[in-house]
Amino acid sequence: MPDQLLWAMEVTANGLLNGVMYALVALGFVLIFKASGIFNYAQGVMALFAAMTLVGIQDGRVPFAHLINAIFGTDIHYFGWEVPALAAILLTVGVMVVFAWAVQRFIFKHLVGQEPIILFMATIGLAYFLEGTSDLMWGSEIRNLDVGLPQGINPVIDEATFNLFGYGFFIDNLDISAAIVATLLVAGLVAYTQYTKQGRAMRAVADDHQAALSVGIKLNYVWVLVWSLAGLAALVAGIMWGSKSGVQFSLSLIALKALPVLMLGGFTSIPGAIVGGLIIGVGEALFEFSIGPLIGGATENWFAYVLALVFLIFRPQGLFGEKIIERV
Amino acid sequence: MNQMTAPAAPQDGYVTEDGRTIGGVVMEMRNITLRFGGVVAIKDISFDIREGEIRAIIGPNGAGKSSMLNVISGFYHPQEGEVWYKGEKRPPMRPYQVARQGIARTFQNIALFEGMTVLDNVMTGRLNHMTASILDQAFWWGKAQKEETANRQKAEEIIDFLEIQNIRKTPVGRLPYGLKKRVELARALAAEPKILLLDEPMAGMNVEEKEDMSRFVLDVNDEFGTTIVLIEHDMGVVMDLSDRVVVMDYGRKIGDGTPDEVRSNQEVIDAYLGVSHD
Ligand SMILES: Nc1ncnc2c1ncn2[C@@H]1O[C@H](COP(=O)(O)OP(=O)(O)OP(=O)(O)O)[C@@H](O)[C@H]1O
Numbered sequence: 001m002p003d004q005l006l007w008a009m010e011v012t013a014n015g016l017l018n019g020v021m022y023a024l025v026a027l028g029f030v031l032i033f034k035a036s037g038i039f040n041y042a043q044g045v046m047a048l049f050a051a052m053t054l055v056g057i058q059d060g061r062v063p064f065a066h067l068i069n070a071i072f073g074t075d076i077h078y079f080g081w082e083v084p085a086l087a088a089i090l091l092t093v094g095v096m097v098v099f100a101w102a103v104q105r106f107i108f109k110h111l112v113g114q115e116p117i118i119l120f121m122a123t124i125g126l127a128y129f130l131e132g133t134s135d136l137m138w139g140s141e142i143r144n145l146d147v148g149l150p151q152g153i154n155p156v157i158d159e160a161t162f163n164l165f166g167y168g169f170f171i172d173n174l175d176i177s178a179a180i181v182a183t184l185l186v187a188g189l190v191a192y193t194q195y196t197k198q199g200r201a202m203r204a205v206a207d208d209h210q211a212a213l214s215v216g217i218k219l220n221y222v223w224v225l226v227w228s229l230a231g232l233a234a235l236v237a238g239i240m241w242g243s244k245s246g247v248q249f250s251l252s253l254i255a256l257k258a259l260p261v262l263m264l265g266g267f268t269s270i271p272g273a274i275v276g277g278l279i280i281g282v283g284e285a286l287f288e289f290s291i292g293p294l295i296g297g298a299t300e301n302w303f304a305y306v307l308a309l310v311f312l313i314f315r316p317q318g319l320f321g322e323k324i325i326e327r328v
Numbered sequence: 329m330n331q332m333t334a335p336a337a338p339q340d341g342y343v344t345e346d347g348r349t350i351g352g353v354v355m356e357m358r359n360i361t362l363r364f365g366g367v368v369a370i371k372d373i374s375f376d377i378r379e380g381e382i383r384a385i386i387g388p389n390g391a392g393k394s395s396m397l398n399v400i401s402g403f404y405h406p407q408e409g410e411v412w413y414k415g416e417k418r419p420p421m422r423p424y425q426v427a428r429q430g431i432a433r434t435f436q437n438i439a440l441f442e443g444m445t446v447l448d449n450v451m452t453g454r455l456n457h458m459t460a461s462i463l464d465q466a467f468w469w470g471k472a473q474k475e476e477t478a479n480r481q482k483a484e485e486i487i488d489f490l491e492i493q494n495i496r497k498t499p500v501g502r503l504p505y506g507l508k509k510r511v512e513l514a515r516a517l518a519a520e521p522k523i524l525l526l527d528e529p530m531a532g533m534n535v536e537e538k539e540d541m542s543r544f545v546l547d548v549n550d551e552f553g554t555t556i557v558l559i560e561h562d563m564g565v566v567m568d569l570s571d572r573v574v575v576m577d578y579g580r581k582i583g584d585g586t587p588d589e590v591r592s593n594q595e596v597i598d599a600y601l602g603v604s605h606d
Pocket residue numbers: 364367368369387388389390391392393394395396436
C-alpha cells in the first residue's frame with residue numbers, strides 16, 4: 001500500500017478520536033440549549049473550572065488559599081493529603097451539581113421569559129465570572145492532570161498495523177481511552193434522555209414549556225438537571241483535554257471547537273452533535289494532512305469553521321435539524 | 329346590583345336525571361379579581377364546582393373564561409380572592425404544583441409536545457405517578473423498570489379509550505388539528521385527574537369531530553367520575569353536556585345555574601344577542 005494512503009488512514013483514526021471529544025463538548029451545549037433556549041457561552045470555562053477543581057481536590061489544595069492568606073495573614077496552601085482519582089472525580093461531580101443549582105437559582109431563575117440575546121449575554125457574564133472564580137479558588141498556574149489514564153503509543157495497534165501494512169500506526173492510548181469514555185458517556189446520556197422519567201421530562205421541557213408545566217413538571221428542576229449533565233460533560237472533556245495538554249486557561253477554548261460542530265449538527269440534535277463532531281474531527285485532520293503543507297499549515301484553526309459555513313449555506317438547519325418551513 | 333347567587337343545590341350532592349351522582353363542593357372560587365394592567369379580566373367572581381359534575385363556563389369572546397381556567401390551574405395569579413380546594417384554602421401555587429394536586433388541563437391553543445410521539449405525549453401525563461428516584465432511573469434498576477411498564481399500560485388504556493391506537497407512534501406535529509385536540513385530552517386524562525379543565529376542546533372541529541369529542545367528555549365523566557370544567561362556545565354542546573353553567577361577560581359573572589336556568593336569564597340573553605353595555 002502506498003505510504004500516503006497509510007498515513008491518511010492513521011490521520012483519519014486520530015481525527016476520529018478528536019472528533020469524539022468535540023462531540024462531547026458540543027453535547028454540553030445541546031443539552032442546555034434544547035431544554036432552555038440558552039446558548040451557554042460558558043461551556044468551555046466550565047470544562048476549565050471542572051478540571052481545575054479536580055486537580056485541586058486531588059492535590060489537596062486549599063480552595064481560595066490566596067484570599068484566605070491575604071485576609072488572615074496566614075500561609076496555607078495544602079491540606080496535606082492527597083485524594084484518590086476516583087473520589088476526587090466524584091467530589092468534582094458534586095461541585096458541578098452545586099454549580100448547576102447556583103446558576104439556576106441566582107441567574108436564570110430571574111431571567112425566565114427573557115429574549116435569547118439577554119440569556120446569551122448572561123452566559124458571557126457567567127463565563128468571565130467563573131473564570132475569575134476558578135483563578136481565585138485554585139490559582140492560574142498550569143497544572144498537570146493525571147487520573148491514571150494510560151498514556152503513550154498503543155503497542156497493540158502499532159504492532160497489528162505494522163504486521164498488516166508494514167507501517168505501525170501511532171495512536172495514543174490516551175486518545176483511545178478518551179474516545180471510549182466519551183462514547184460511553186454519550187451513549188449513557190442518549191439512553192437517559194430517551195428511556196427514563198427525567199429524560200422524558202427533559203424532552204418535554206425542550207419541546208414546550210407551557211405544556212410541561214401543565215403535566216406537573218417543575219421547570220427549575222429540569223434546568224438544574226441539564227446544567228448538571230452539561231457540567232458532567234464539561235468535566236469529562238476537561239479530564240481528557242487536561243490529561244493531554246495540562247490544565248490551563250487555553251482549555252476553555254475547546255468551546256471554540258464545539259461551535260462549528262453545532263453549526264454542522266444543529267443546535268438541538270444530540271445525534272447531530274455526535275456525527276458533526278466526527279465529521280469535523282476527521283475533516284480537519286485530513287485537510288491539514290493533505291492541503292496543510294501546501295499552504296503553510298495550521299489549518300486546524302480555521303478549517304472547521306469554513307466547513308461549517310459552507311454547510312450552513314446549503315443546510316441552515318444542520319444535519320439533523322427539522323427543515324424549517326414557514327407556514328403562510 | 330345584579331348579584332347572581334348559585335342555585336340552591338343540596339349540600340351533600342344529588343342524583344342527576346340521567347342517574348349520575350353529583351357530590352359536594354370540591355372547589356370554590358371566592359371573589360376572584362384578576363387584572364392585567366388596566367384590563368380587568370375577572371371582576372369579583374365567585375362560584376363552586378361539585379364533585380363529579382360537568383361545569384361549563386360560557387361567555388362571549390374576551391369575557392375572561394380562559395383567564396378563569398388559568399387561575400384555577402395556577403398559570404395566572406389573581407390580585408384578589410381565594411381558591412378553595414377540597415375544603416381548604418389554597419395558597420398561591422405554581423402550575424406544576426396544581427397539576428400534582430390532581431388538576432389536569434388542556435389549552436385553547438393546544439400545547440402538545442410536537443416533536444414527540446402520541447404515546448410519549450400521553451406518557452408525560454403519567455410523570456407524577458412515577459416515583460422512582462433519579463438513581464433508580466439512571467441505572468434502570470428494578471423499580472424504575474416495573475414502574476415504566478405499569479405506566480405504559482395505563483397510557484395504552486387511555487389511548488384505546490380515546491380511540492387513537494392507530495396513531496400511537498406518530499409524531500404529534502404531523503397530526504391534523506382535530507386529532508391533536510384528542511391527544512391533548514389523552515395526555516390530561518393520563519394523569520388520572522380529580523378535576524379536568526378543558527378550554528374549548530371542540531373549537532375548530534367539524535360536526536362529526538364535535539360529536540366524538542362530546543361523547544368522550546361524557547364517557548370520561550361517567551366512567552371515571554372525573555369532575556370536568558368545560559369552556560365552550562357552541563351553545564348546543566354546552567346545553568347537552570353540562571350540569572351547571574357559569575356565564576361570564578366582560579369579566580363579570582352574569583349567570584350561574586342549570587342550562588335551562590341560564591337560558592332563560594335576561595342578562596345572558598342580552599349578552600349573547602349583543603345588547604349594548606351601559
Ligand atoms: N396574559 C394576558 N396578558 C394581558 N391580558 C390578558 C392576558 N390574558 C388575557 N388577557 C385579557 O383578559 C381578557 C379576557 O381574556 P380571556 O382569554 O380570558 O377571554 P376568553 O373568555 O377566554 O375569550 P375567548 O372566547 O376569545 O377565548 C381579554 O381582554 C384579554 O385580552
